[in-house]
Amino acid sequence: MWRNIASNALTILVVGAFLLGGVVIWGQKRYEAAGPLEAAICVQVPSGSTMAAVSRDLASQGAITSDRIFRIGADYTDKSGALKAGSFLVPEGTSMAEIVDIITRGGPSTCGTEVVFRVSVSRIFGEVRELDPATGVYVETAEFNLNEEDRPDAYTQVRAEPFTDYRLVVAEGVTSWQVAQALGMIDLLEGDIAETPAEGSLAPASYDLSEGQDRADILARMQARQSAILAAAWESRDDDLPVSTMEEALILASIIEKETGVPEERKQVASVFVNRLRMGMRLQTDPTVIYGITKGEGVLGRGLRRSELDAETPYNTYVIAGLPPTPIANPGQASIEAALSPAETDYVYFVADGSGGHAFAETLDEHNRNVARWREIEQGASGQ
Structure with missing residues (x-):
């Protein structure tokens, strides 16, 4: 009798383990399979958010088939605690595994709104641009001269949003005075510029900006970059x-x-x-x-x-x-x-x-x- 009971129990355990393994394999396949999105979307992850909150948002936007499998997959791959704040582009058909990677990888936001401050030879101006997820192309919503006191409403609105990215784009051939003037007009920056940097010492390029950044630190980055470029070119002259x-x-x-x-x-x-x-x-x-x-x-x-x-x-x-x-x-x-x-x-x-x-x-x-x-x-x- 006891032998029969033990045999039945063993059979139940084997069947249970087999079924559990099947469930795990089934869940893993769903986690890694192509997702239901038919068009790209922007996913916003606020600072202090949780994987549970993000999974619910993704499910409501039709980006994932199961918020529970999404959370289990993130836990199983030890990525639940690596969530990064930002606004991220999720392309069509992205799997749950790929979405988890996107929102935990880090780096700059890849979606949403950006403000570009441009220093050109003849003009210093700003652009407010919104990424169209469907095309992956930024669409300009407002443009304004930096030397004007009044800013357009589009700029005022995005300045209050937590996921706005900021960039400074310095064109080739501008003078150091023009760059210093532009930095002084950008209201999200802080600190004074003691003197105009030496002419030629600033590298024309695109620079990421953030709220409260010191203007002198930005100039130092530009000078360090130009020094490195010049040294490398001199070495191979x-x-x-x-x-x-x-x-x-x-x-x-x-x-x-x-x-x-x-x-x-x-x-x-x-x-x-x-x-x-x-x-x-x-x-x-x-x-x-x-x-x-x-x-x-x-x-x-x-x-x-x-x-x-x-x-x-x-x-x-x-x-x-x-x-x-x-x-x-x-x-x-x-x-x-x-x-x-x-x-x-x-x-x-x-x-x-x-x-x-x-x-x-x-x-x-x-x-x-x-x-x-x-x-x-x-x-x-x-x-x-």
């Missing part, structure tokens, strides 16, 4: 260049930056100035003269006068030999690399060609013909 220090390379790169209209021409533009320096020719470039007038504080907004082109100043490269005393803008990495590894050409002249780029020449006669063509283009445009 060409032989026999007519610049002997990294500062001279930075000055040359800033001129190349201001004279380049088409990115693909950077190395050719660089070759013109390098060839001129080697030959002892004056650089004869308008942007240096303009910088001598504005000191980098804003845009000249008019053409150069004959008297300005004839005046002997440290930045008038029509009069002085060699490089001006300082950079005239903050060059990007491509211009720094072009200055230290220019194209091998015999070009010593260039002029606009009407397409946004330049016509290059080796001789003065060839250059004069290019100039004549450019004058014809100008006259044709003015007559339309």
